[in-house]
Amino acid sequence: MKEILIAPSILSADFVNLQSEIQKVEKAGADWLHVDVMDGRFVPNITIGVPVVQSIRKITKMPLDVHLMIVEPINFINAFADAGSDIITVHVEACIDNARKTIDLIKQRNIKAGISIKPNTPVKDIKHLVEQVDLVQIMTVEPGFGGQEFMGHCLEKAREVRDFAQKQGLNLYIETDGGINPETAKQSIDAGVNVLVAGSYVYKAPDTQEAINSLRPIAR
Numbered sequence: 001m002k003e004i005l006i007a008p009s010i011l012s013a014d015f016v017n018l019q020s021e022i023q024k025v026e027k028a029g030a031d032w033l034h035v036d037v038m039d040g041r042f043v044p045n046i047t048i049g050v051p052v053v054q055s056i057r058k059i060t061k062m063p064l065d066v067h068l069m070i071v072e073p074i075n076f077i078n079a080f081a082d083a084g085s086d087i088i089t090v091h092v093e094a095c096i097d098n099a100r101k102t103i104d105l106i107k108q109r110n111i112k113a114g115i116s117i118k119p120n121t122p123v124k125d126i127k128h129l130v131e132q133v134d135l136v137q138i139m140t141v142e143p144g145f146g147g148q149e150f151m152g153h154c155l156e157k158a159r160e161v162r163d164f165a166q167k168q169g170l171n172l173y174i175e176t177d178g179g180i181n182p183e184t185a186k187q188s189i190d191a192g193v194n195v196l197v198a199g200s201y202v203y204k205a206p207d208t209q210e211a212i213n214s215l216r217p218i219a220r
């Protein structure tokens, strides 16, 4: 069994106390920190930008898993790489014409590249890119907001990506994002997922460490 990584999303953190909110999950054993960047165009919400990522970089050692929910992400790769991102994930729906170029640019920066698909986007739309990326993100809610309900049908796509990766001998991170709790974490892991993004479940929990542990397979 491959190691399962937990990536709390700061979207559900208390932004007034961002530093302690980040250090809280780090201390509780989080593996990556998931940062949701939204532009009000690709999704109907606006969240975090480059200066915040820059500031976060200074106060944590956790790898920053930056999820760009923005149109034409190619224009912001250098800025988010300079800000200290370790992984940058872009949506295929946001860069249909230049996805390959966008991924190449991320890789040129010597950081990990991810490609994401929304709940209604089929795996075939990213098949030609999978060999180029380090991470495939399967959105299990419509991107835009935390606290939504997990869409189970998306796991079929996680399985498809896992089978494809196995056949091709690719060492891939497969991440589910949205509506993750102990039950949907288990379902995700069973479908071949090895990175779990969890926002509200981790940040609303009274005991952060217990919440993070409850998403890992051995704790069950």
Ligand code: DX5
Binding pocket: 009, 011, 012, 034, 036, 067, 141, 142, 143, 144, 145, 146, 147, 148, 177, 178, 179, 180, 197, 198, 199, 200, 201
């Ligand atoms: C949604 C974001 C998710 C979100 C997850 O657009 O990409 O990362 O914060 O939040 P929960 O875990 O609350 O669904």
Ligand code: ZN
Binding pocket: 009, 034, 035, 036, 067, 177, 197
């Ligand atoms: Zn996200």
